[in-house]
Amino acid sequence: MKFLKVNKVSKTYLGNEKPAVSDLAFSMKKGEIVSFVGASGSGKSTLLKMIGGLISPENGTIHFQGKELDKPEDKLIPGQEGIKMVFQDLRLMPNRTVEENIKYPLLLFDKDYQNDRVEELLEICHLQEFRKRLPRELSGGQQQRLALAKTLAEEPELLLMDEPFSNLDPIVKSKLIVEVSEIIRNQQLSLIMVTHDTQDALMLSDKIGFMSDGKLLQFDSPLNIYNKPTSVEIAAFFGIVNIFSEAEFSSIFHEKLNIEKGQQIIVRAESFETEFQAGALTLDGLVSGTFFKGNGYLIRLKVGNHSIDVFAKNQLKIEDSVSFYVARHNLMVI
Numbered sequence: 048m049k050f051l052k053v054n055k056v057s058k059t060y061l062g063n064e065k066p067a068v069s070d071l072a073f074s075m076k077k078g079e080i081v082s083f084v085g086a087s088g089s090g091k092s093t094l095l096k097m098i099g100g101l102i103s104p105e106n107g108t109i110h111f112q113g114k115e116l117d118k119p120e121d122k123l124i125p126g127q128e129g130i131k132m133v134f135q136d137l138r139l140m141p142n143r144t145v146e147e148n149i150k151y152p153l154l155l156f157d158k159d160y161q162n163d164r165v166e167e168l169l170e171i172c173h174l175q176e177f178r179k180r181l182p183r184e185l186s187g188g189q190q191q192r193l194a195l196a197k198t199l200a201e202e203p204e205l206l207l208m209d210e211p212f213s214n215l216d217p218i219v220k221s222k223l224i225v226e227v228s229e230i231i232r233n234q235q236l237s238l239i240m241v242t243h244d245t246q247d248a249l250m251l252s253d254k255i256g257f258m259s260d261g262k263l264l265q266f267d268s269p270l271n272i273y274n275k276p277t278s279v280e281i282a283a284f285f286g287i288v289n290i291f292s293e294a295e296f297s298s299i300f301h302e303k304l305n306i307e308k309g310q311q312i313i314v315r316a317e318s319f320e321t322e323f324q325a326g327a328l329t330l331d332g333l334v335s336g337t338f339f340k341g342n343g344y345l346i347r348l349k350v351g352n353h354s355i356d357v358f359a360k361n362q363l364k365i366e367d368s369v370s371f372y373v374a375r376h377n378l379m380v381i
């Protein structure tokens with residue numbers, strides 16, 4: 048039995064011609080972290096709301112732990128037992144302290160259990176020192192941790208997060224991402240999150256789903272999504288890529304590849320090296336632009352009429368004549 052099985056679900060909103068989600072299927076195991084990425088409007092939030100039992104699919108089914116989800120229209124409060132969503136707007140109670148916010152979902156339990164669980168969640172989410180504060184007296188990251196603690200109080204087995212870290216500055220964000228993934232792993236929970244951030248998805252996930260126009264184009268491990276994307280769109284979503292036809296590639300790299308008609312050769316900017324390794328292909332060009340990227344430089348090379356982007360550790364001078372090398376296993380044919 049799969050932990051979660053989504054089977055060919057579709058959803059078209061009233062008044063829209065195009066489906067927000069179309070014929071989408073995937074499954075996940077207990078304990079996994081799954082991220083959905085894709086352009087704005089590709090249907091990620093709609094999918095998440097269907098899994099959370101907040102809206103129903105018109106076609107297809109969703110099974111959670113072997114049981115089909117209840118229809119939201121059949122329930123007083125839409126939602127699914129065992130599945131809980133952390134919303135983008137956090138939904139904290141503004142006039143209640145951190146402790147009281149966490150305790151609220153536990154009010155039906157006995158007092159000892161409530162107190163123990165609040166202590167445990169304060170510790171897990173690193174909120175002990177802020178227990179008496181109101182949400183507005185917390186930083187953005189602390190508020191996000193409180194929203195997580197409040198949701199964890201309901202003991203979900205599957206947690207859903209829609210753009211969980213979108214309002215945070217990059218430093219807080221990268222720290223929080225690691226913390227949240229540790230909480231999820233330590234508590235043996237499962238997580239599905241929707242994110243715009245490809246780095247978050249690559250870093251955190253066991254599986255990534257790439258959505259485009261309501262369809263799931265690829266559902267795979269971060270390594271495969273990055274190294275073996277099934278479309279140019281997916282390759283380009285995860286970093287700067289160079290796209291060559293067979294003719295362009297052979298004129299630039301002096302190498303004829305045997306690829307099928309209509310296929311293209313994709314090379315990531317970071318696949319280029321400055322040192323030659325046996326078997327690598329050579330790219331000779333003139334530096335036409337350099338852009339500092341913190342951990343190195345994005346260099347734009349002119350090769351004949353073509354512009355090619357490569358990453359380099361060191362800065363190069365405009366108009367310098369340079370050589371870069373790419374290993375054959377870093378060529379992606381799509």
Ligand SMILES: Nc1ncnc2c1ncn2[C@@H]1O[C@H](COP(=O)(O)OP(=O)(O)OP(=O)(O)O)[C@@H](O)[C@H]1O
Binds near residue numbers: 060066086088090
């Ligand atoms: N309540 C709604 N009523 C009508 N159309 C909607 C509604 N919610 C979403 N849509 C449409 O459905 C499509 C998918 O939207 P959805 O919010 O699922 O995409 P998304 O990938 O999560 O986008 P974003 O990354 O911008 O949050 C979009 O075209 C959107 O305009």
